[in-house]
Amino acid sequence: xxxxxxxxxxxxxxxxxxxxxxxxxxxxxxxxxxxxxxxxxxxxxxxxxxxxxxxxxxxxxxxxxxxxxxxxxxxxxxxxxxxxxxxxxxxxxxxxxxxxxxxxxxxxxxxxxxxxxxxxxxxxxxxxxxxxxxxxxxxxxxxxxxxxxxxxxxxxxxxxxxxxxxxxxxxxxxxxxxxxxxxxxxxxxxxxxxxxxxxxxxxxxxxxxxxxxxxxxxxxxxxxxxxxxxxxxxxxxxxxxxxxxxxxxxxxxxxxxxxxxxxxxxx
Amino acid sequence: xxxxxxxxxxxxxxxxxxxxxxxxxxxxxxxxxxxxxxxxxxxxxxxxxxxxxxxxxxxxxxxxxxxxxxxxxxxxxxxxxxxxxxxxxxxxxxxxxxxxxxxxxxxxxxxxxxxxxxxxxxxxxxxxxxxxxxxxxxxxxxxxxxxxxxxxxxxxxxxxxxxxxxxxxxxxxxxxxxxxxxxxxxxxxxxxxxxxxxxxxxxxxxxxxxxxxxxxxxxxxxxxxxxxxxxxxxxxxxxxxxxxxxxxxxxxxxxxxxxxxxxxxxx
Amino acid sequence: xxxxxxxxxxxxxxxxxxxxxxxxxxxxxxxxxxxxxxxxxxxxxxxxxxxxxxxxxxxxxxxxxxxxxxxxxxxxxxxxxxxxxxxxxxxxxxxxxxxxxxxxxxxxxxxxxxxxxxxxxxxxxxxxxxxxxxxxxxxxxxxxxxxxxxxxxxxxxxxxxxxxxxxxxxxxxxxxxxxxxxxxxxxxxxxxxxxxxxxxxxxxxxxxxxxxxxxxxxxxxxxxxxxxxxxxxxxxxxxxxxxxxxxxxxxxxxxxxxxxxxxxxxx
Numbered sequence: 001x002x003x004x005x006x007x008x009x010x011x012x013x014x015x016x017x018x019x020x021x022x023x024x025x026x027x028x029x030x031x032x033x034x035x036x037x038x039x040x041x042x043x044x045x046x047x048x049x050x051x052x053x054x055x056x057x058x059x060x061x062x063x064x065x066x067x068x069x070x071x072x073x074x075x076x077x078x079x080x081x082x083x084x085x086x087x088x089x090x091x092x093x094x095x096x097x098x099x100x101x102x103x104x105x106x107x108x109x110x111x112x113x114x115x116x117x118x119x120x121x122x123x124x125x126x127x128x129x130x131x132x133x134x135x136x137x138x139x140x141x142x143x144x145x146x147x148x149x150x151x152x153x154x155x156x157x158x159x160x161x162x163x164x165x166x167x168x169x170x171x172x173x174x175x176x177x178x179x180x181x182x183x184x185x186x187x188x189x190x191x192x193x194x195x196x197x198x199x200x201x202x203x204x205x206x207x208x209x210x211x212x213x214x215x216x217x218x219x220x221x222x223x224x225x226x227x228x229x230x231x232x233x234x235x236x237x238x239x240x241x242x243x244x245x246x247x248x249x250x251x252x253x254x255x256x257x258x259x260x261x262x263x264x265x266x267x
Numbered sequence: 268x269x270x271x272x273x274x275x276x277x278x279x280x281x282x283x284x285x286x287x288x289x290x291x292x293x294x295x296x297x298x299x300x301x302x303x304x305x306x307x308x309x310x311x312x313x314x315x316x317x318x319x320x321x322x323x324x325x326x327x328x329x330x331x332x333x334x335x336x337x338x339x340x341x342x343x344x345x346x347x348x349x350x351x352x353x354x355x356x357x358x359x360x361x362x363x364x365x366x367x368x369x370x371x372x373x374x375x376x377x378x379x380x381x382x383x384x385x386x387x388x389x390x391x392x393x394x395x396x397x398x399x400x401x402x403x404x405x406x407x408x409x410x411x412x413x414x415x416x417x418x419x420x421x422x423x424x425x426x427x428x429x430x431x432x433x434x435x436x437x438x439x440x441x442x443x444x445x446x447x448x449x450x451x452x453x454x455x456x457x458x459x460x461x462x463x464x465x466x467x468x469x470x471x472x473x474x475x476x477x478x479x480x481x482x483x484x485x486x487x488x489x490x491x492x493x494x495x496x497x498x499x500x501x502x503x504x505x506x507x508x509x510x511x512x513x514x515x516x517x518x519x520x521x522x523x524x525x526x527x528x529x530x531x532x533x534x
Numbered sequence: 535x536x537x538x539x540x541x542x543x544x545x546x547x548x549x550x551x552x553x554x555x556x557x558x559x560x561x562x563x564x565x566x567x568x569x570x571x572x573x574x575x576x577x578x579x580x581x582x583x584x585x586x587x588x589x590x591x592x593x594x595x596x597x598x599x600x601x602x603x604x605x606x607x608x609x610x611x612x613x614x615x616x617x618x619x620x621x622x623x624x625x626x627x628x629x630x631x632x633x634x635x636x637x638x639x640x641x642x643x644x645x646x647x648x649x650x651x652x653x654x655x656x657x658x659x660x661x662x663x664x665x666x667x668x669x670x671x672x673x674x675x676x677x678x679x680x681x682x683x684x685x686x687x688x689x690x691x692x693x694x695x696x697x698x699x700x701x702x703x704x705x706x707x708x709x710x711x712x713x714x715x716x717x718x719x720x721x722x723x724x725x726x727x728x729x730x731x732x733x734x735x736x737x738x739x740x741x742x743x744x745x746x747x748x749x750x751x752x753x754x755x756x757x758x759x760x761x762x763x764x765x766x767x768x769x770x771x772x773x774x775x776x777x778x779x780x781x782x783x784x785x786x787x788x789x790x791x792x793x794x795x796x797x798x799x800x801x
Contacts, residue, residue, distance in 0.1 A: 018672050025292045025559045026299055026311045032560055032726035037773050042726065043630070043672030044560045047602045050634050057633075068314045069338055071603055096310070099324075100317050138285050138310035190518070192299035192309065239304050240514030247774030251724070292559045293566055293578045335581045336605055363577070366591075367584050405552050405577030457785070459566035459576065506571050507781030 002262050006255040008209050008218030013039035017059030017207030020083075021200055022046045022076050024066025024095065027193030031062075031200035037250040038222065040204035046072055051079035056086045059207030062200050063110070065103045066095035066139070073106060077113045084114030089206040091118045093199035098124030098136035111159075118206060118216050119155065120164040120199050123148060130155050139195075141167070149178055149267070162216050164202065166195060170220045172213070179217040182263035183224035185231035190239045194246075198223045201250075221262050226250045228261070269529050273522040275476050275485030280306035284326030284474030287350075288467055289313045289343050291333025291362065294460030297510075298329075298467035304517040305489065307471035313339055318346035323353045326474030329467050330377070332370045333362035333406070340373060344380045351381030356473040358385045360466035365391035365403035378426075385473060385483050386422065387431040387466050390415060397422050406462075408434070416445055416534070429483050431469065433462060437487045439480070446484040449530035450491035452498035457506045461513075465490045468517075488529050493517045495528070536796050540789045542743050542752030547573035551593030551741030554617075555734055556580045556610050558600025558629065561727030565596075565734035571784040572756065574738035580606055585613035590620045593741030596734050597644070599637045600629035600673070607640060611647045618648030623740040625652045627733035632658035632670035645693075652740060652750050653689065654698040654733050657682060664689050673729075675701070683712055683801070696750050698736065700729060704754045706747070713751040716797035717758035719765035724773045728780075732757045735784075755796050760784045762795070 018041045023031055028044055035042040045054045048071050055061045061083040063076050083090050092110070097103035107129065110116070119129065124141035127134035130151065135142035145151075145167050156163040156175035164172040170181040188194040202219040209215035230236045230245035285308045290298055295311055302309040312321045315338050322328045328350040330343050350357050359377070364370035374396065377383070386396065391408035394401035397418065402409035412418075415438050423430040423442035431439040437448040455461040469486040476482035497503045497512035552575045557565055562578055569576040579588045582605050589595045595617040597610050617624050626644070631637035641663065644650070653663065658675035661668035664685065669676035679685075682705050690697040690709035698706040704715040722728040736753040743749035764770045764779035 016671070024311070026295050028560050029296060029563060029726060033773065033777075036724055036726055041672055041674060043633075044558070044601060045630070045634065045672075047636070048604065050602075050636055054634060067311060068317075070315070096312070099310075100312065100321060102314070102317055137283070138308055138312075140308060190303055191514075192296060192303055238515035239300065239518050240511035243300075243514070244511055244774035244778055247725075247777070248772035251773050291578070293562050296563060334578060335584075337582070363579070366577075367579065367588060369581070369584055404550070405575050405579075407575060457570055458781075459563065459570055505782035506567065506785050507778035510567075510781070511778055 001266060002259050002264060004214055005218040005221050006258045008205050008215050009222060009253060011208040012204055015208040016041050017204055018043060019060050019062055019200065019203045019207055020045055020055050020058035020079065021062040022051065022072060022079055023062060023064035023196060026066060027196040030193040030197050033247055034197040034250055035200050035204050037247045038201055038204055046075045048074040048078065051075040052082040055079040055082035055088060058088055060203040061088055061090045062203035063090065064093040064095055064196055064199055065097060065106065066196065068103065068106060076110060080110055080114030089117040089212055090115060091120060091199060091203040091206060092116045093196060094119065094121050094125045094129060096139045098128040098134055098141065099138055104128060116159060116161050117212055118162040118164065118202060119159065120202050122166050126151055126155055126163065126165045162213050164216050164220060166198065170224060172217045172220055174213045177213055178267035180265040181220045181224050183221065183228050185227045187231040187236060187242045188227040191243050221258065221264060222250065222253050225257065225261060226253055268533060269526050269531060271481055272485040272488050273525045275472050275482050276489055276520060278475040279471055282475040283308050284471055285310060286327050286329055286467065286470045286474055287312055287322050287325035287346065288329040289318065289339060289346055290329060290331035290463060293333060294463040297460040297464050300514055301464040301517055302467055302471050304514045305468055305471055313342045315341040315345065318342040319349040322346040322349035322355060325355055327470040328355055328357045329470035330357065331360040331362055331463055331466055332364060332373065335370065335373060343377060347377055347381035356384040356479055357382060358387060358466060358470040358473060359383045360463060361386065361388050361392045361396060363406045365395040365401055365408065366405055371395060383426060383428050384479055385429040385431065385469060386426065387469050389433050393418055393422055393430065393432045429480050431483050431487060433465065437491060439484045439487055441480045444480055445534035447532040448487045448491050450488065450495050452494045454498040454503060454509045455494040458510045488525065488531060489517065489520055492524065492529060493520055535800060536793050536798060538748055539752040539755050540792045542739050542749050543756060543787060545742040546738055549742045550575050551738055552577060553594050553596055553734065553737045553741055554579055554589050554592035554613065555596040556585065556606055556613055557596060557598035557730060560600060561730040564727040564731050567781055568731040568784055569734055569738050571781045572735055572738055580609045582608040582612065585609040586616040589613040589616035589622060592622055594737040595622055595624045596737035597624065598627040598629055598730055598733055599631060599640065600730065602637065602640060610644060614644055614648035623651040623746055624649060625654060625733060625737040625740060626650045627730060628653065628655050628659045628663060630673050632662040632668055632675065633672055638662060650693060650695050651746055652696040652698065652736060653693065654736050656700050660685055660689055660697065660699045696747050698750050698754060700732065704758060706751045706754055708747045711747055712801035714799040715754045715758050717755065717762050719761045721765040721770060721776045722761040725777045755792065755798060756784065756787055759791065759795055760787055
C-alpha cells in the first residue's frame with residue numbers, strides 16, 4: 001500500500017495539478033511554497049468576481065476558513081459552485097470552526113452551493129462539524145481524540161465525503177476504509193500553518209489522482225514524514241530552521257523514504 | 268529586576284496566552300511564528316463579524332494599523348469594545364501613523380470604543396500621537412529621539428497607558444517607572460516586520476502577566492536580545508539567515524542569557 | 535554597460551527609495567524583504583482612502599494584480615492617479631492576466647487613471663496584454679517566447695512604456711533599446727513570488743534612477759544573478775534553503791559579481 005501512496009506523489013510531480021486556493025492570509029505564502037515543493041502549481045485566486053470561472057479550470061479547489069473576510073465568503077461560495085459543476089474535487093479545511101460559531105454557519109451555507117470531497121481538520125474541528133462537544137483554543141484542538149476513528153467515520157457518512165483528522169496519529173477515512181499515519185513531529189506545532197499546508201497539499205494530491213481517499217492518505221504521509229525528517233536533521237529542533245527544512249524535505253520526498261520510514265496502518 | 272523579566276517569559280511558556288491579533292497582512296505570518304516561538308498561541312481573527320466575541324475570550328488583543336483595510340477598521344473597533352468589556356489588555360501598534368494622517372484619525376476613533384493598555388511604536392509614531400512634529404519615511408522613523416523618555420512619559424500620562432518606543436535604546440514607561448533596553452542589532456532593521464513581531468510579543472507577554480509594565484519590558488528585552496544573538500551567530504549578518512535565526516533565538520531564550528547579556532536600566 | 539547597471543544598484547543603496555506597493559497578499563512579505571535587502575524602503579499601503587496621497591510622496595509605485603480584491607482595485611486606481619500627478623514612476627506587474635480575463639479589463643481601466651512606466655511580466659502576460667494568443671497555467675506562462683523581443687517591442691510602442699519579459703532569457707526594451715539577461719536558475723521557479731519580488735525590485739531601482747530603462751535592466755540582472763548564486767551555494771538546490779539564500783545574495787550583490795558573472799547583451 002505504501003507503494004500506492006508513493007504513486008500519488010509521483011502523479012503530483014508528473015501532472016503539476018493546478019490548485020485553486022482560497023485560504024487565510026496568515027499562511028498563504030507557506031501553502032503556495034509547499035505546493036511548489038511537492039510539484040503542484042498553486043493559484044491563490046480569491047477576488048469575488050474571479051473564482052466562479054477559475055475553479056472550473058483548476059485541478060482541485062482548496063477552501064480554508066481561517067480568516068474569512070466578507071469578500072472571501074462570497075469568493076468561496078462562487079468557487080465551490082464552479083468546482084461542483086465541473087466535478088473538480090473540493091478540499092475543505094474548517095480552520096477554527098471549533099472556536100468560532102460563525103465558521104460553522106458558513107460551512108453550512110457552503111454545502112448548499114456545492115459538494116465537498118474531503119474535509120481535513122483537527123479533532124476539535126471535526127467534532128464541531130458533527131455538533132459534538134469538544135475543546136479548542138483558538139485554532140488549536142485541546143481534544144485528545146480517543147474516539148477519533150469513530151467520529152471521523154460518522155462525519156464521513158453524514159457529509160458523504162472523505163474525512164481526515166490530524167493529531168498524534170492522523171486518521172483518514174471515507175467512512176469505510178480507514179488509514180492511520182503515525183509519523184510526525186512535535187515541531188509541526190511550533191510553527192504556524194502546518195495544518196494549512198497539509199490542507200493545500202491534500203488538494204494538490206487530489207488534483208492529480210482519481211482515488212481521492214488514497215490521495216488524501218498520501219498527502220498526510222508526505223507531510224507527517226517530511227515534518228519528522230525536518231525535525232531530526234539539519235538543526236530542525238529550532239523553529240526557524242525547522243520551517244526551512246520542511247520545504248526541503250517535501251521537495252526531497254521519494255519512494256525509498258516512504259517505504260522505509262512510513263508508518264501507515266490500514267483498517 | 269532581570270529575574271522578574273525572565274519570570275514574565277516563563278509565564279508565557281506556562282500559560283500559553285491566546286493572542287487575538289488584527290494586524291497587517293505583510294508580516295502577519297512572522298507575528299504568528301514569533302508568538303509560537305515564545306510559547307504563546309496566536310489567533311489572527313479579523314473577519315468583522317467575529318472579532319467582538321473573539322476578543323472577549325482572548326488573553327490579549329494586538330491591534331496593528333499597518334494595512335488598515337475597511338473591514339479591518341470595523342473589526343478593530345468591535346474587538347477593542349469586546350476586550351474592554353472583559354478587561355482583556357489591548358496592545359496598539361500605531362504603524363505608519365507618523366506618515367499617514369488617516370491612521371491618527373482612526374486611533375482617535377478607536378479610543379472611543381475601548382481602552383488601550385500599551386502603545387508600542389517608533390519615535391515618529393509616538394510623537395505623531397502627541398501631535399508633536401517629527402520625521403518619518405513610510406513606516407520608518409527618521410527621528411533621533413533625543414527627547415525620548417520625556418515624550419513617552421507625556422504620552423503615557425495623556426493616554427493613561429504604558430508607552431514603549433523602539434530605537435537604538437528602547438524606552439518603556441508607565442508615566443512613572445522607566446525602563447531602558449540597550450540590546451539589539453542593526454539587522455533588526457534589515458528585514459520587515461521586526462517591529463510588528465515585537466508588538467505581537469508584547470501582547471503575548473501582557474496576556475500572561477498581571478504587571479503589564481514589566482511584561483512590556485520583558486517582551487522588549489526578549490526581542491532585542493534575540494535580535495542581537497541572531498545577528499552575532501550562525502551567519503546572521505545576512506538578512507535571509509538572520510530571519511531564520513531570530514525565531515530560533517526567541518525559542519532558545521532563557522534565564523541565563525537574559526541575566527548575562529541583558530542590558531537593562533531602570534529610572 | 536555592466537558598470538552602469540551596477541551604478542543603478544548603488545543609487546538604490548544611497549537614496550533608499552520609498553516604494554509604495556499594492557500587491558498580492560501571497561508574496562507581500564517577500565516583496566518587502568527583497569526591497570530591504572536591496573537597500574530600498576518598502577511601504578505596503580493599500581487601504582483605499584490612503585493611496586491617492588501616499589503614492590504622491592513615494593519614489594515609485596508598484597502595482598501587482600495577483601490578488602485583486604475589490605478594495606485593492608479602488609486603491610490602485612487612486613494610487614496611479616496620485617503617482618501620475620507627481621510623475622512618480624509606475625511599475626505594473628500584470629500577474630495572471632494571461633489566465634483571468636478580468637485582470638485585462640482592470641488594466642484597461644487603470645490606464646485611464648494614469649501612466650504606466652514599466653510593465654514586467656512573463657511571456658503569457660505580455661502577449662495577453664497585446665491580445666495575442668498564448669498559453670498560461672494559473673500564474674505561470676507555458677509560452678516558449680521564441681518571438682519574445684518583437685512582442686515586447688510591440689507592447690512597448692503600443693503602451694509607450696518599458697516592457698520587461700521574464701523567461702530563460704529576460705528581455706527588457708523601451709521599444710528601441712533591447713537588453714537580454716541570461717543569468718538565472720530553475721530554482722527561481724521552485725518557490726513562490728520570485729516574479730513579484732522582481733517586480734518590486736524594479737520599482738525600487740526605478741525609484742532611485744532617472745533612466746528607467748537602465749534601472750529595469752539592473753533590477754533584472756540583480757535578481758537573476760542573485761538567483762543563480764543562491765542556487766549554486768550553501769545548499770540552494772533545495773527550495774527552503776534557496777529562499778533564505780536569495781535574500782542573502784541580493785544583500786551581498788556588488789560590482790565585482792555583476793562584472794564577472796553578469797551575462798547581459800544589448801541590441
